[in-house]
Amino acid sequence: MILSIDPGSAVPPFEQVRAQVAEQVRAGTVPPGTRLPTVRRLAEDLGLATNTVARAYRELEQAGVVETRGRNGTFVRASDAATDSAALAAAQDFVRQARALGLDDETALGWVRAALRAAQ
Incomplete structure (x- = not known):
């Protein structure tokens, strides 16, 4: 999974993360069952606050794109x-x-x- 943040964009960083992950899942680039990076690791990789990535993951979970399995991590859900x-x-x-x-x-x-x- 390759994500990039445009700091000059009018789109908030959490939305950039959410939209990119959702699009990669929709396109099949990130298949069902794939474990996503931890919030902390992705935040560090992108130079974002952990709360920013956590919000993106929460919204992806609410939309049914990913599921969090407690300490096991966050995974791409199978499509319905x-x-x-x-x-x-x-x-x-x-x-x-x-x-x-x-x-x-x-x-x-x-x-x-x-x-x-x-x-x-």
């Missing part, structure tokens, strides 16, 4: 095929509606990002 299938169907429905409205890809993605921010 039913959830993946439902998410894909919802995305395909949105794309059909966006196309019917004449939205280009960037505009459609902008609306998705806005909806995700509003849901937080």
Whole structure:
């Protein structure tokens, strides 16, 4: 797993960590069952506070991307095929509606990002 933090980014460091781990898991670069680095080790490697990495891991766990097994560490969870299938169907429905409205890809993605921010 390769992560990098852009200190000049407007995106907070915990979100950069969370998003990069989630994307690598989604892409299959980090497969299910992989043990993630400890919070302390990853924080040290990235030059971040341990609380920053801990927050990213907590959010990944809440999203079902990873699971913490106590002293054994934090591991990438196996994907839930039913959830993946439902998410894909919802995305395909949105794309059909966006196309019917004449939205280009960037505009459609902008609306998705806005909806995700509003849901937080």
